[in-house]
Amino acid sequence: MKKLAFLILLAGLTGVSPLAAQDNSGSGDASETAADLPMDVPVMVEEALAAGIDHQYTGPWEYFVGGGAAAFDCNGDRLPDLAVAGGTSKASLYVNRSAIGGELRFEEKADALPDDTRDKVTGLYPLDIDNDGHRDLVVLRVGENIILKGGPDCSFTEANRAFAFNGGRAWTTAFAATFEPHLPFPTLAFGNYVDRSAPGSPWGTCHDNELIRPIGGGERPDYSEPSMLTPGYCALSMLFTDWNRSGEPALRVTNDRQYYREGQEQLWRVSPDRPPRPYRRSDGWRRMQIWGMGIAEADLNADGYPEYALTSMGDTKLQTLDSEAEPDRPVYRDIAFDENATAHRPYTGDDLKPSTGWHAEFQDFNNDGRLDLFIAKGNVQQMQDFAAYDPDNLLLGKAGGGFLEAGDKAGIALPRRGRGAAIADFNMDGMLDLAVVNREAPVSLFRNAGGRTAAGGTRPMGNWLEIELRQDGVNRDAIGATVTVKSGNETRTRKVHVGGGHASGSAGFIHVGTGTAERAEVRIQWPDGEWSAPFRVFANNFVVIERGATTAQYWYPPE
């Protein structure tokens, strides 16, 4: 009530609607420049074609959603390579040939993905499933999902039979994975969309989702016994997340209200050796219905508990634990308005209709030590009530909290329908680059060229670290680990996870901007909960931390 009264009062005072009163609907004064913002605005140079990537995500209704990308190193040089879904076009894998610190260059490896797995691909997530040191690729499809076993030099072979994995025939649009205690391989979760064969489809015919635990203790994964996550509400993103710091990640699912009946957002309790169970109203879980498209997680207020950005049509949600929450009572409230992160309509141009948000990801694009929020935006196809020109958002984190929109000033406000995305440092210069998969439009590949100067040039931004975690045996990439980077009074945290975003995942170096800090103490909470000793590292370096090591190592890109 208080908030409503405030909004009405505000509207009365200013003579504008409550939504218009919030500044995040646009970049404000049209004459405002990047130099007017109280932080560095990264200059994002679109160079996909010049870099060798000419790719579109295409197809009819089934491909209105999906459109994922995966950034991960598949040839052992530590430079992130890029796999892109194509819908009715072929999915492709591009090997990173970028010069260090230079322009982006990719080379398509046509035979990397088995040809019969490249069609009908909606999304891609990399992870090392069989613990062999090569990242595998989970391929989400309209129809049978595929696990591609990674080998040397970006070679992939279909492993459904080898892993006893039944890819089913659903329309799959979401994925997440976690390593549960005492299991030798990851537990996989697949989120499905509309069951097209059900009577009455598409309305109210959402497919169930699946959770697949590995069974047996063999040398190879055995995923032959899936459990159904019923009911399914047309999932478009899912993420294993340790929402209550219990050390036991739960499965958060965002669902598209367009097609479900009586559905809602979901959080599944996934306890070892027990069937998953959804949190319900009696557990404190509040019903929320949105056109859920993507999930991003970050601990924005450094309280140890993650906040969640949930993209949708209209307002993006930004949820934080409410004061009524308890260790097993997930009560959330929305702080998107307070944090200037609703991103509810285009921030530039004349189209004032609501936005449609897809991939969301927290990262620090300007290395000022504060997390930014990228949101891929784009009309579903031709929905008249929603913005046709709907540029992607780059919400830059402010000192003291909250965000400022800088998408246009950064150069990412293109007239394309964004879907999935991959954020990675493709040219290993310490600044995060961005690949966006667009529906029926070329993939956008933005090179981060540095902070924009008043004169229109670029300059280096803040200090940074990129951290790689390694451990032997199960879970080589330490999925589920927490990375803390402490400089002075500030501690920055990152979670290593597989899932979320929109049909897109990345694996590899974990990027942390450190602002003016030129050194930091890094500690790792490994997935089993064990804390490492502090590692003392200098900023502007690539750091490799092996479990059990007493010192961190530096890695240097080839010069």
Place this chain on the structure above:
Amino acid sequence: MKPIHALLTALAFSALTPAMADEMNEPWAERAISGHVDQSTLKGRLDRETLDALRDKGETLFGAKFTELDGAGRKVATQAIIPTKRKRPPDLEFQRIAGMDANSCSSCHSHPVIGGAGDFTVNVFVNEGFVNADFDTVDPQFSNERNTNHLMGAGLVELLAREMTADLHRIRKETLHTARETGEPVTANLVTKGISFGRITAEPDGILDIAKIEGVDTDLVIRPFSQKGVMTSLRQFGVNAMNQHHGMQADERFGTRWTGEADFDEDGHDNELTEGDISALTAWQATLPPPIVMVPDNERWREAAAKGGAMFDTIGCNECHVRALPLKSLDFTDPGPFDAAGTLRDAEIDGAIYDLSLMDWAKDLETNDKGEYLIPTFGDLKRHVITDRQVAALGNELLGQRFVERNEFQTSELWGIGSTAPYGHRGDFTTLDGVIRAHGGEARASRDAYIDLSDTDRSALIAWLKTLVIPR
């Protein structure tokens, strides 16, 4: 009501502003800064006239007694290098421990000339200022107490460090390249200007084993300033010190770009020091004349010093207190090449070159057969463990600093030592004999050899050290 009140206040302020501005410019105005230096005027190689003008401004800032009208004080900011807010404003603006602890740079760097060293009375307390910003004790568990170093010849010291860092980075790059090319691990010694900093091993995949690096940070940046050798540049040190000691916050670190606020310390003054102001301070310090080796008028002193100088080498003092390091270039670029974000960097602007060869003192620098300048710092710009179980007087700090252990210090440059008593990082020693006897750890053998000398030889060594002076 509030907006109306604010509006009236704003109108009143703007009505007063011209008069106030006039008052600020009166000769008796209680301000130390009458105008800021415009960084955009400092590009390329500065001629002598321009450099002198900049040095004058730097000296003015170095000697200035900053006032609250300049922005002195840091009401809600700690002394931390990373901009950090206090939990509450301090009761007193001046405070000898957490600061601000000095009204001017020259109030400590004063002996025997401005830019020189300081007595024990002007020791400073080094604490990161992140957690216990308001501690009010000199208990060493909360802070390290340090004597004030002199800054004479500081530009040459920084240039040496830059060239050595560039050498180490080149070695690292070549080692990594060779490992990648051959597919085999490659080990390389980190030697620059005759100083060894241990070794590195590069793996074919680009991983670098840094466990055997010695006496320098693992990023192989030689940071030549502070007793620990943890500050990269005069520029970085200047920005740090201006905040810590005076509450004068440089825009390049405490300004809007990094903190979101033009007045981070909330003392009512935006952008207290511009990039140009810090350049002026840097230029002045970088061009300070180096100390000299004085030739005593007294013949006995001359004879003793000659003998003592030889003794210095005989007992191995010169292994760390290296007599001179060769320097290729006297071009001091500002900003420098190795600073990190938060200190203005060379890639951020078209910077300036301060040509130290324009200085009158430069003609007195010796050169070797390669045309390199021989800089007689009597140091090695390397950190060493300076205590052991038996000889531990210099291990009186409890806190490490910026990853450097408590008993590890950068070799003090001995040039000027004859003018800068008391001695030791805390100024604990009133005599040179006393501080030599306190050398343990890696210096233990030389220290023992010194003690084993005859009284006459020890006296001769002191006689020689006393000739390393800062001229008045």
